[in-house]
Structures are given as C-alpha cells and as structure tokens.
Amino acid sequence: MDLNKVFANNKKWIKDRLSADPSFFEGLSKGQNPELLFIGCSDSRVAAEELMGLGPGEVFVHRNIANMVISIDLNVMSVVNYAVNQLQVKDVIVCGHYACGGVKAAMQSADLGILNPWLRNIRDVYRIHRNKLNAIEDEEKRYDRLVELNVQEQCVNLIKTAAVQKANRDRGLKVHGWVFDVKTGKLIDLKIDFDKYLSKIMEIYHLE
Numbered sequence: 001m002d003l004n005k006v007f008a009n010n011k012k013w014i015k016d017r018l019s020a021d022p023s024f025f026e027g028l029s030k031g032q033n034p035e036l037l038f039i040g041c042s043d044s045r046v047a048a049e050e051l052m053g054l055g056p057g058e059v060f061v062h063r064n065i066a067n068m069v070i071s072i073d074l075n076v077m078s079v080v081n082y083a084v085n086q087l088q089v090k091d092v093i094v095c096g097h098y099a100c101g102g103v104k105a106a107m108q109s110a111d112l113g114i115l116n117p118w119l120r121n122i123r124d125v126y127r128i129h130r131n132k133l134n135a136i137e138d139e140e141k142r143y144d145r146l147v148e149l150n151v152q153e154q155c156v157n158l159i160k161t162a163a164v165q166k167a168n169r170d171r172g173l174k175v176h177g178w179v180f181d182v183k184t185g186k187l188i189d190l191k192i193d194f195d196k197y198l199s200k201i202m203e204i205y206h207l208e
C-alpha cells in the first residue's frame with residue numbers, strides 16, 4: 001500500500017468534515033463522551049465505527065483476536081474499567097464476526113506458539129458447549145455457532161467484573177452480544193438476556 005495515499009485521504013477527510021461542520025475538530029478537542037464501548041475482533045473487515053455508521057467521539061473501541069474478554073488481560077480489563085467507571089458508557093457490546101480466523105484456529109489441532117494460550121480460551125468455550133456444538137454436523141454451521149457462543153461467553157466474562165456489576169446496579173449499564181456477518185454486512189443482535197445471565201451467575205461471581 002502506498003502510504004502517501006493515506007495522508008492524501010486524511011487531507012480530504014479533514015476538508016469533508018470541515019465543510020459539513022466548521023467546528024468539528026474544535027468539538028473533538030474538547031474531550032470525549034462516548035455512550036458505547038465496543039469490543040470487537042482485530043480482523044481488518046470489522047470496521048467498528050464504519051459498520052455502525054458512527055463517527056469520531058461516539059464509541060470507545062477495543063479490538064483483539066476473536067474479541068476476547070479475559071480476566072487477566074490487563075489491556076482489555078483497563079479498557080473496560082476506564083470506559084465503565086470514568087467514561088460512564090451506557091452500553092457495552094461484544095461483537096464477534098462469522099469467518100473469524102481466531103475462532104477457526106481454535107477449532108483445529110495445531111500448535112500456534114504464542115497464540116496457544118489466547119486461543120485456549122475459545123477452546124474452553126467449545127468445551128462448555130461441546131454437546132450442542134458436536135450435534136451440528138455441518139462444519140461451517142458449527143463454526144458459525146462457535147462464533148456466537150464465544151460472544152455469549154465473553155459477555156458473561158464482562159458480567160463477572162466488579163465494574164460491570166456495580167454500573168448495572170447503580171445506573172442500569174447493559175451488556176450486548178452481536179455478530180457481524182461479513183458475507184452480507186449485517187449486524188446481528190444475539191439478544192443475550194443480560195438479566196438472566198446476571199441472576200444465573202451472580203451466586204458464584206457476585207463481587208459487590
């Protein structure tokens with residue numbers, strides 16, 4: 001890729017933004033007040049703001065391989081705590097996507113070095129839902145289902161955190177699980193029942 005093109009694109013972007021709103025950058029420089037935290041996959045096709053039709057300042061974004069929320073990952077936990085406690089976002093979204101390379105890798109028997117411990121968290125999702133997944137004969141469908149179940153389990157991981165439990169109790173913060181279908185561009189709400197999971201797991205994970 002010609003990186004000069006990127007800088008040329010940037011110039012055009014500034015021009016377009018200013019012609020739509022002359023005080024656009026002045027507004028941005030005053031600070032941010034996003035209402036959403038979006039946790040997605042690093043995959044280049046999951047263009048967080050673009051696929052939601054949102055612009056700068058509207059969404060706090062964290063992306064990693066296979067949109068994982070791992071309790072000992074200081075990176076994702078810092079993002080969650082900052083977004084929930086400081087920025088006071090109203091909704092937290094875990095967004096997976098079909099055709100996810102990370103999820104596919106976790107379905108295969110291969111030594112991927114440093115990726116092994118990361119992908120093991122997806123293998124754990126498979127283990128928890130093994131019976132349901134093994135009952136799906138079509139491999140492609142099984143793979144899609146694992147993408148969805150992985151999103152569900154990462155939402156549950158969010159509910160296990162003190163920051164999310166407290167914000168839910170004090171100001172009604174909600175966690176949502178979505179999947180981006182790269183074949184159609186459609187964003188699908190998995191309609192994860194936050195309250196159901198909360199009541200189901202709180203007996204064990206209650207921190208407040």
Ligand SMILES: [Zn+2]
Pocket residue numbers: 041042043065066067097099100101102103
């Ligand atoms: Zn992915």
